[in-house]
Amino acid sequence: MLNIPLMQNNIDKDDVNILVDFLKSSDRFTNGPKVREFEEAWSKWLGGGYYCVFVNSGSSANYITMTALKERYGDGEIIVPPIGWTSDIASVITAGFKPVFADVNLHNLAINVNEIESKITDNTRAVLLTHVLGYNGLSDKIIDICKNKNITLIEDACESHGAVFRGKKCGSFGDISNFSFYYAHHMSTIEGGMICTKDKEMYRLMRMIRSHGMLRECDDESYMAEIAKKYPEVHPEFLFTVPGFNMRSTELNAVIGLNQLKRxxxxxxxxxxxxxxxxxxxxxxxxxxxxxxxxxxxxxxxxxxxxxxxxxxxxxxxxxxxxxxxxxxxxxxxxxxxxxxxxxxxxxxxxxxxxxxxxxxxxxxxxxxxxxxxxxxxxxxxxxxxxxx
Ligand SMILES: Cc1ncc(COP(=O)(O)O)c(C=O)c1O
The missing domain is CATH 3.90.1150.10 (Aspartate Aminotransferase, domain 1)
Known part of the structure; x- marks a missing residue:
């Protein structure tokens, strides 16, 4: 008998020992310095210069992405592939966008560029490209179309860590990219996800949406001061700018992520x-x-x-x-x-x-x-x- 399970536990003894040491020596376990360290390490791994937001799942990365886009653009359509993961589409719907399907290629299971082109309208706000099961789904044409038409390109690389296009990692081409660290994936934080962008405004929004939509989570002092001044009737420490979630992860998951990233x-x-x-x-x-x-x-x-x-x-x-x-x-x-x-x-x-x-x-x-x-x-x-x- 071949006996091949779908996945193998990838949290090893070393991860566990490091986690136990952390638990014994630390006094802060929720989102804190280890999360920040993991976000910085992830940015470096992806190629450097990214704002990264560590969240509690790849699906949360999808939901936060769509919520941030909705906050920025209002109504519209998002072009999505029919092959991918349910939160790629469910996040579009719950954010209040209309999903528009475009068929995929057989050779990489990813959304087809001509299909994308034929579905673009004046209402198209973004294209969500899923890199399926480790195949690179990008092409120059997809990148060019999105750039020329000023359409946000989202790369869902949740199941394709380390896939490469033109010598650079998938997830480093889009305006926003999402990763998952679910147990079965290339690396794991048990549960977890990462959102990456070079767009500072998006980053601010995503950080706030991750934590209830709270202004003080935005990681930008001058923006905080500017908004607080605009709403003097609200206590600035509890100023909610966006309808948000609690999709934070913990220091424990970040400690595992930092160790897993090494291999x-x-x-x-x-x-x-x-x-x-x-x-x-x-x-x-x-x-x-x-x-x-x-x-x-x-x-x-x-x-x-x-x-x-x-x-x-x-x-x-x-x-x-x-x-x-x-x-x-x-x-x-x-x-x-x-x-x-x-x-x-x-x-x-x-x-x-x-x-x-x-x-x-x-x-x-x-x-x-x-x-x-x-x-x-x-x-x-x-x-x-x-x-x-
Ligand atoms: C392409 C894709 N997007 C999103 C997700 C959601 O990730 P998670 O399971 O961490 O919520 C997955 C999960 O398998 C996925 O494969």
Whole structure:
């Protein structure tokens, strides 16, 4: 039996020991200096010069991003992919924007640039590009379109830490980028997320939204003074500028993040090697293998049998079950998001079939786990099993 679980615990003994030492020696555990240190370390890892906001999940990063955009732009539309994660879309809806789906590519599972172009209207406020399961989803054209049309580009890199485009990390191109540190991802703070931007106004907004919308959280003395002066009837220490949340994380999560960050790049490399082995061994006559290769950072293997090979999908599912290989159908987020009840209920005019690539991925794609210590023999065994079906 292959016995391949979807994920492996990546909080190791060293993380635990460092956390215990911190607990014994510290007297502040909620959002404080360790959070700040982790935010600075993350900015450096991403390439430097970013304002980073550590939050309690990648979804919170999505929600804060959309709430900040709403505060800045008011109403409008956000172009989103039907393949990604539910909070990519749910955050758009709860912030009061209209989600506009644009179909994805098969080769990187990311939103297609021509589809984006065809969906842009005068009301488009942003494009949310999700880097799916470690594939870089960026292209020069996407970046140029957003720049030329003055549309905010958001990169959701929640499941693609360390993926690279043109030699720079994904998450460093957009006006805003979001990361998740959920347990299953490339690195973990158990739960956690990071928002990154170089836009100071956005940063101020995001910090306030993270903490109830409170002015004193904005990290900008002169802005605080300016706003406090404008509202003399409100006590400045309890001045709420935006409808916010409490989406802060803790010092404990930041301590783990700081330690995990030390091994992130090495783990990305190991995952890359695993992926290369996997994709090179997989039989391209049975499975889709034309995925984009450059700059990938896959924490999962996507397996997509050609629909033209009769019965292969069912045999693959049975093969996974027989060999105790954990899998998720539909790839990221369960496949075509336009099929989900919360979309159908709110937007009955949205037809899932209008996104044929997302439909194809929904029907044919699955993913399985790829983690740094996955043995070579298991990857080879997995490919042998799949190729024999
Ligand atoms: C693309 C994407 N965005 C957002 C999220 C949300 O992250 P979290 O699970 O930390 O809330 C995920 C989670 O898996 C994700 O894959």
């Amino acid at each position: 992130l790049d090495a783990n990305v490399e190991k995952r890359r090697k695993n992926y290369d082995l996997f994709i090179n061994k997989l039989d391209g006559s049975k499975y889709y293998t034309e995925f984009a290769h450059e700059g990938n950072s896959n924490y999962a293997f996507v397996v997509m049998p050609h629909a033209s090979v009769t019965g292969l999908y069912d045999r693959m599912i049975q093969g996974f079950r027989d060999e105790n290989v954990e899998f998720r159908r539909g790839t990221a987020g369960g496949g075509n998001m336009a099929r989900q009840p919360y979309i159908r209920k709110r937007y009955p005019h949205i037809n899932p079939a209008d996104y044929p690539n997302a439909e194809y991925i929904h029907e044919n794609g699955v993913y399985i786990g790829n983690y740094p210590d996955l043995p070579k023999e298991k990857i080879e065994g997995l490919c042998e099993m799949l190729n024999s079906l």
